[in-house]
Amino acid sequence: MRKLNLALLAGLTVLFATSCGTGDQPKDTAMKNTITIQEANQRVEDYAERARAAFPVSAELRLQSQFKDSPCDDPTDNGPKGRLVASRGYQVMGPSVDQFPQQFEAIQAWWGQNGFAVSTDSARGADRTVAAENKADGFTMSLRSNNVGQLYLNTSSPCVWRNGTPESAN
Amino acid sequence: MVTWAQVTRWDSAPLQSAVGEVNSAYNKVVACSDDLRGINTAEGWHGEAAGAAANEVNQVIDGLEEYAAEVASLRRSAGDVGDAISGVKNGVKEVEGLARAHHFTIGDDGAVIDNGLPPDTPEGQKEAVARERATIAAELRDRVSEVLKSATDIDDDFCLVLDRIVSGQTIDATGNDNENTSLAAAGNSGAAMGSLTIPAPPPEGATAAQNAAYWATLSEGQRTRLAMDRPDLVGPRDGFSAQQRDIANRELLDRQQSRLRHERDELQRKINEFPRTGAGEIKLNDQREFDALKSDLDKLDGKLRGLNDVESRLSMSDPSSPNFDPTKQRPYVLRIDDAGSGRAVVAMGNPDTAQHVATYVPGTGSELSKVNGDLGRADLMVNAAQQAGAQSLSVITWLGYDAPPGLMDAANDTYADNGKRALDSFQDGLRESHQGAPSHNTVLGHSYGTTLVGYAARDEHLAVDDIVLVASPGVGVDHASQLNIPPDHVYSTTAANDAINITNFPRVEGHGDPLDPLGPDPTDPEFGGRTFTSDPGARGWVLGNSEAAHSAYWNVTPTGENTASLQNMGNIIAGQPTY
Numbered sequence: 001m002r003k004l005n006l007a008l009l010a011g012l013t014v015l016f017a018t019s020c021g022t023g024d025q026p027k028d029t030a031m032k033n034t035i036t037i038q039e040a041n042q043r044v045e046d047y048a049e050r051a052r053a054a055f056p057v058s059a060e061l062r063l064q065s066q067f068k069d070s071p072c073d074d075p076t077d078n079g080p081k082g083r084l085v086a087s088r089g090y091q092v093m094g095p096s097v098d099q100f101p102q103q104f105e106a107i108q109a110w111w112g113q114n115g116f117a118v119s120t121d122s123a124r125g126a127d128r129t130v131a132a133e134n135k136a137d138g139f140t141m142s143l144r145s146n147n148v149g150q151l152y153l154n155t156s157s158p159c160v161w162r163n164g165t166p167e168s169a170n
Numbered sequence: 171m172v173t174w175a176q177v178t179r180w181d182s183a184p185l186q187s188a189v190g191e192v193n194s195a196y197n198k199v200v201a202c203s204d205d206l207r208g209i210n211t212a213e214g215w216h217g218e219a220a221g222a223a224a225n226e227v228n229q230v231i232d233g234l235e236e237y238a239a240e241v242a243s244l245r246r247s248a249g250d251v252g253d254a255i256s257g258v259k260n261g262v263k264e265v266e267g268l269a270r271a272h273h274f275t276i277g278d279d280g281a282v283i284d285n286g287l288p289p290d291t292p293e294g295q296k297e298a299v300a301r302e303r304a305t306i307a308a309e310l311r312d313r314v315s316e317v318l319k320s321a322t323d324i325d326d327d328f329c330l331v332l333d334r335i336v337s338g339q340t341i342d343a344t345g346n347d348n349e350n351t352s353l354a355a356a357g358n359s360g361a362a363m364g365s366l367t368i369p370a371p372p373p374e375g376a377t378a379a380q381n382a383a384y385w386a387t388l389s390e391g392q393r394t395r396l397a398m399d400r401p402d403l404v405g406p407r408d409g410f411s412a413q414q415r416d417i418a419n420r421e422l423l424d425r426q427q428s429r430l431r432h433e434r435d436e437l438q439r440k441i442n443e444f445p446r447t448g449a450g451e452i453k454l455n456d457q458r459e460f461d462a463l464k465s466d467l468d469k470l471d472g473k474l475r476g477l478n479d480v481e482s483r484l485s486m487s488d489p490s491s492p493n494f495d496p497t498k499q500r501p502y503v504l505r506i507d508d509a510g511s512g513r514a515v516v517a518m519g520n521p522d523t524a525q526h527v528a529t530y531v532p533g534t535g536s537e538l539s540k541v542n543g544d545l546g547r548a549d550l551m552v553n554a555a556q557q558a559g560a561q562s563l564s565v566i567t568w569l570g571y572d573a574p575p576g577l578m579d580a581a582n583d584t585y586a587d588n589g590k591r592a593l594d595s596f597q598d599g600l601r602e603s604h605q606g607a608p609s610h611n612t613v614l615g616h617s618y619g620t621t622l623v624g625y626a627a628r629d630e631h632l633a634v635d636d637i638v639l640v641a642s643p644g645v646g647v648d649h650a651s652q653l654n655i656p657p658d659h660v661y662s663t664t665a666a667n668d669a670i671n672i673t674n675f676p677r678v679e680g681h682g683d684p685l686d687p688l689g690p691d692p693t694d695p696e697f698g699g700r701t702f703t704s705d706p707g708a709r710g711w712v713l714g715n716s717e718a719a720h721s722a723y724w725n726v727t728p729t730g731e732n733t734a735s736l737q738n739m740g741n742i743i744a745g746q747p748t749y
Binding site: 064067070073089124125127144152154 | 737
């Protein structure tokens, strides 16, 4: 039985060795120039700063997480490995739980005015996430409320090359 | 030998308060140094009387030097013993608490007295409770033994110091140069003689419970001193505190980096100086030897990269580093070893104090040289769990076993069999070293890591509350109920386009998966646990499956398509519902 499995795995190894990074996507999606990771980091912060307008003046966006150059080695766009992603997470301090529905309305309105389109809206009780993507630059934002009464704003870049050009071309 | 009855009456307070008084006496003695030097060097006085006076002065000086040494020795040992007694008292307290909770008492001679099953034990649970109590009784015996060993060690050391003081043998000052008398120097010599030894830990291979029993008898100061003096002994020990393991392992990390750099330089020199033809080519007969050197260099470079990546992550929590990131949890290095394929166990957050503790076990291909990606995943799970509401947590990257190096090896369960005890010991250690109320502990495997988790849970009864199986090729059992935790605490997910789907054969009703040596897919409804959503991942052209989808469960985009798995993992770690 183990031999059967090993034979199958051997076959798969060959298959995947020849299939990595291709998938269903056209090959020309791969090696396009992008903004730099530094610009991506700046833009995720800019989007968060600008989105502050959707929240009450008294609300505070407290930086909760920052990933300045996470590897984008398993991209869903079937693009090449070696690119990076910038993201930030902020806890929105101030609004009470009963104000959360209004906050979701407000951020969606702001997104609508700033080139973002809602991609998902899922709720399981108090745990709700609404996400949106900017069709022009591929940046994403989301607002999440959780079961313990917290609210988070997240911003993320698409996969970009560190210096803006494909590594192999550098 | 100190008895249990004696040690329960030990009190560190009188010794600790004596330190202040002895210190005052010491300062008065040392202040005489300048006066003594003046007496001894009196000029212009010659003759018999002068000689007699000089002899007398020398005796006074020698006596005072010895006295300074004795006082310093007493001060040092009183402080050390007072500190060590606080460790022993902590050990006593833990023993008594454990005994009380399980209906045992400890006799004056240290015997563990079984007071029988608690009277309110339900009839149906009596057998299971009796089994558990037998384990507890063994642990109590170990703990009592460790307390008495430590207490006897302290007692012996202190007696030795006091004997030396009483018999005037702390130092011999008669051979000193009295022209340059320094009572402080004599005091320093005496203080060194007053230091206590730290009792030896249980032998290598001791259980986490045995290690914890020993650890409980040491004071915080002794623990830290041991970690700094013997990092190789403290660093890898399950059951010791994360704080001191971290101190020890950072030292080991530094040593390993230095050694590997030196080895690398040597290897590079050999390669550079390797005999070549006039055209600079390697001679045909030497090619194999040359290739072996290059291969060794690659391995060394890989290990160094892994160690440097760990160091780089440590620097992110160092406020003085340019990499400092205040949003990151402080890492604790719980194991680091460059031997073989390497070991790296790094906790993001202190697992001894966290309310939620998760252990992430990576799968096929994971090794020290590639640890950076796994450390990044731990940080991402911290983020996901925090956003799910976890207020206090630690996520641990556990690279504590030899993972299959490639896909061809991943059908072999030897790697899981070889690693399961180490994972079990680690999880036991987390329970033992945790402070306060027990934490909510999760173990999370990815790919072949799930196989190891399954084998450890099946054969070793992992001390965890939740098991998470991500992209599993099988976990060695047909049903979640065989993993020795309630099946509704076993969570599985596999992305629709994950290549692992191809290796998971369909179940044969009532027989699990006889064709698969690792067992059936745990996401199959017949397996019996819970499943949670993952996004489908990138499509490949092998029946739609892709290798990229196999490792996309931690994709960083918190809002994009492929993040349901990360969000759900965060929810489980935080004790929140999945979807």
